[in-house]
Amino acid sequence: MNNKNAVERIEYELTTFIRRAVYIDNSENKIGNLERASYLILRQLEEFGPARVKELAASFKLDISTLSRQTGTLEGKGLIERSSDPSDGRVSLFTITELGREKLKADKKMRLARYQNMLETWSSKEKELFGELLERMNEAFFD
Amino acid sequence: MNNKNAVERIEYELTTFIRRAVYIDNSENKIGNLERASYLILRQLEEFGPARVKELAASFKLDISTLSRQTGTLEGKGLIERSSDPSDGRVSLFTITELGREKLKADKKMRLARYQNMLETWSSKEKELFGELLERMNEAFFD
DNA sequence: TTATATATTTGTATTATACAAGCATATAGC
DNA sequence: GCTATATGCTTGTATAATACAAATATATAA
Structure with missing residues (x-):
């Protein structure tokens, strides 16, 4: 297979995958799970610590107003907590709460289960390699 | 790396990738390109031939009404063409037009260029393997 | 020939989003 | 120190993609 065909296949499969994954996300958040945006916010706060609206918006390449609303919603659900930056009164810093961690953990577990299931026939070597290639692509x- | 960690990495990277890819799609369709939905519809019609609304909806797991509107829009732009099924007057069959093929080709070219760019440092072997793993995942x- | 089922379209509500306006706070120029 | 400007966030408003429900046209079955 030449280079063009290999890249074509990659593009084809990734486009297909995105459509399916978006569908799954949308149907699952109706049955009580976190939607993509919330999952990403919680994941980021847990991984990198407190962040302000602007940072989150930049990280996900969404508008600040969108993140302002999303953080407001998560705050309302008690999954994240707002505090003010002592050195700048305009800034809201958000931190994941204990409840947020639990929800994130449960949600992640479900997501992992789906992938475990999808990839159950793969060898360890293949899974490792796939993860590595995905990471490099990103x-x-x-x- | 044990199995759990490998799958965790895969989930992490794919989730990240989806967010970025959705962003790219959204920003590019503002500068005159096809949005994801149209791209997928054209791609499917070109690859598998004429299809009816119901089939397209099932294929993308979207509501029939959504596809009814999307096909209407594409028809209005001259990218697909409606014909009636001689054996069933209720059905609309859609076929990609010549203009649709051109638009699809141009759009695909752009998408491929992005991946070519992203993966330019990869060996042929790696690209092939990555495509193969993606295909198996899907x-x-x-x- | 009428009742029911199916394919599609159209009406309506919801949601995620961007952009613009407004408000509070910070910083810079004088 | 005081006013002008810049910055961070929130809130108002418009748009687009979507689902669900109702309506319409056609097909199939009883």
């Missing part, structure tokens, strides 16, 4: 994903 | 992606 590292190169600038715009 | 084959196992049931719901």
Whole structure:
């Protein structure tokens, strides 16, 4: 297979995958799970610690107003907590709460189960390699 | 790396990738390109031939009414063409037009260029393997 | 020939989003 | 120190994609 065909296949499969994954996300958040946006916010706060609205917006490449609303919703659900930055009164810093951690953990568990299931026939070696390639692809994903 | 960690990495990277890819799609369809939905519809019609609304909806797991509108829009733009099924007057069959093929080709070219760019440092072997793994993942992606 | 089922379209509500306006706070120029 | 400007966030408003429900046209079955 030449280079063009390999890249074509990658593009084809990733496009297909995105459509399916978005569908799954949308149907699952109706049965009580976190939607994509919330999952990403909680994941980021847990991984990198407190963040302000602007940072989150930049991280997900969404408008600040969108993140302002999303953080407001998560705050309302008690999944994240707002505090003010002592050095700048305009800023809201958000931290994941204990409840948020629990919800994130449960949600992640479900997501992992889906992938475990999908990839159950793969060898460990294949899974490792796939993860590694995905990570490299994302590292190169600038715009 | 044990199995759980490998799958965790896969889930993490794919979730990240989806967010970025959705962003790219949304920003690019504002500068005159096809949005995801149209791209998928054209791609399917070109690959598998004429299809009816119901089939397209099932294929993308979207509501029939959504596809009815999307096909209407594409028809209005001259990218697909409606014909009636001689054996069933209720059915609309859609076929990609020449203009649709051109638009699809141009759009695909752009998408491929992005991936070519992202993966330019990869060896042919890696690209082939990555495409193969993605394909296998999608084959196992049931719901 | 009428009742029921199916394919599609159209009406309506919801949701995620962006952009613009407004408000509070911070920083810079004088 | 005081006013002008910049920044961070929230809130108002518009748009677009979507689902669900109602309506319409056609097909199939009783």
